[in-house]
Amino acid sequence: MTADVTDAVVLFSGGMDSATVLAIARAQGFRCHALSFDYGQRHEAELAAAARLAPRLGALDHRCVRLDLRAIGGSALTDASLAVPEAPGEGIPVTYVPARNTIFLSYAVAVAEVLGAGAIFIGVNAVDYSGYPDCRPAFIEAFERVANLGTRAGVQDRPLRVHAPLIALSKAQIIQQGTRLAVPYAETVSCYQADAAGRACGRCDACRLRAAGFEAAGIADPTRYR
Amino acid sequence: MTADVTDAVVLFSGGMDSATVLAIARAQGFRCHALSFDYGQRHEAELAAAARLAPRLGALDHRCVRLDLRAIGGSALTDASLAVPEAPGEGIPVTYVPARNTIFLSYAVAVAEVLGAGAIFIGVNAVDYSGYPDCRPAFIEAFERVANLGTRAGVQDRPLRVHAPLIALSKAQIIQQGTRLAVPYAETVSCYQADAAGRACGRCDACRLRAAGFEAAGIADPTRYR
Secondary structure, three states: OOOOOOOOEEEEOOOOOHHHHHHHHOOOOOEEEEEEEEEEOHHHHHHHHHHHHHHHHOOOEEEEEEEOHHHOOOOOOOOOOOOOOOOOOOOOOOOOOOOOHHHHHHHHHHHHHHHHOOEEOOOOOOOOOOHHHHHHHHHHHHHHHHHOOOOOHHHOOOOEEEEOOOOOHHHHHHHHHHOOOOOOOOHHOOOOOOOOOEOOOOHHHHHHHHHHHHHHOOOOOOOOOO | OOOOOOOOEEOOOOHHHHHHHHHHHOOOOOOOEEEEEEEEEOOOOHHHHHHHHHHOOOOEEEEEEEEOHHOOOOOOOOOOOOOOOOOOOOOOOOOOOOOHHHHHHHHHHEEEEEEEOOEEEEEOOOOOOOOHHHHHHHHHHHHHHHHHHOOHHHOOOOOOOOEEEOOOOHHHHHHHHHHOOOHHHHOOOOOOOOOOOOOEEOOOOHHHHHHHHHHOOOOOOOOOOO
C-alpha cells in the first residue's frame, strides 16, 4: 500500500470525505499539499475547519484559492436566491455547482505542475454521490487524460495520476476507513448550511447522508448539531 | 456553414486569435457570450481591448471572471519575478501559464451549463502554438469528453461541443480569414508586455508570431508599436 514518497495535491474542503482522503494519501506515503477553494459557498465554517485540520492530518502546506463562482451562478450553494432543499429530490440537485469538480481539478493540475507533484487526490464518491455528474468514475478517468495532455507532465512523460480513493465506497465504508486512520470527524463540517461555529443543520442532503453513514457504519455520530 | 442559431460561450482575451474566433462563431450563426479572465496577467491592456471589442464583434454579453493564478505562480505572465523572453527559445516557454486552458475551459463549461449553451469556442492553435501543451488537438478532444461527462449536458444527453476553429491554421491563415470577416486587428492586443495604451513591444514571442503572420499573409501589419 505504501508508495514511494512523492508529492500529491489533495483537494481538501474540510468536510468528512476530503479529510478521509487526506488521511489515506498520507497513509500511502505521499507528501501532501492541501488545496481549498473559497468560492462564495454559504458554509464558510467548512473552510475554517479545513485550515485547522490540514496540519493535524499531516499536510505540509495548505493553499486556499479564491474563486468567483457567484459570477456564474446556477447553484443553491453559491446563489443566495436559491433555497437549499431539506427533503430528498429527484435528478441533479439544486446544490450542484456547475462544473465545480472540473474547475477544482484544473487548479489542482496547475498547482501540481508548479510543485512537480505526480498525484492529485479528490474525494468524489460515486455511491452516495447525491446525483452530481462530476463524481462518476468515467469523469475522473477523462480528467486524468486532460491533465496529462494539457501540461508539461504529458509532454515530458512524467504522468500525473488522479486518485479518487473513495469513489467506490459507501458513506459507511468511508467512515470506517477514516476511523481506522483516526480522522477527527467531530471537527469536519459537511453541512451545506452550517452556522458560524460549524454546527450542522441536520436536515440538508449532506447532513442526511452523513448521519445515515454513521448509522450504517455502526459508529456513534460525533457531528455537532445546532 | 451556417448552423441553427444556438448559444456559444466564446473564450475571448481581446487578442487577435480570439477576436478571429468570435467573428467566426458569429458568422456560423451562434449567439455569442464572450468570456474573459483577469488572471493578474501583465498585459491588462488586452482586457481593456476585450471589453471594447466584444460588442463590436457581435457578442451579446461579456463576462470577466477574476482568477487568482498568482497564488499558483510558475509563469512569466503571472509571476513578476520571471522575465518575459525576447528571443526564441526551445521547449515549453516560461510564458506558459500552468494548466491555463484547462482552467479557462472549465469556467466556460460552467457558464455554458448555466446558460444552456451547446458550444464553447476557443482560439488555440497547434501550428504556431509556441510550445504550449494545452494547444494540441488531442487536448481539446479530451477536454470535450470531460465537459460532457462532468455536467448535466452529458447526463441529459444534450452534448456540449468544444470548437477550436483555428487549431489547424497558420497565423497567416488566421489573419486572412479574420480580414475577410472584417476583424479590426489594429485594436486587438497580443503583446505579452503591452503598455497601458495597448501598444506592443514588438519583441516578445507573441509580437514576433503576429508580425510574421501579417508578413506571410501579405497584409500590412496594423499593430500599434510603441
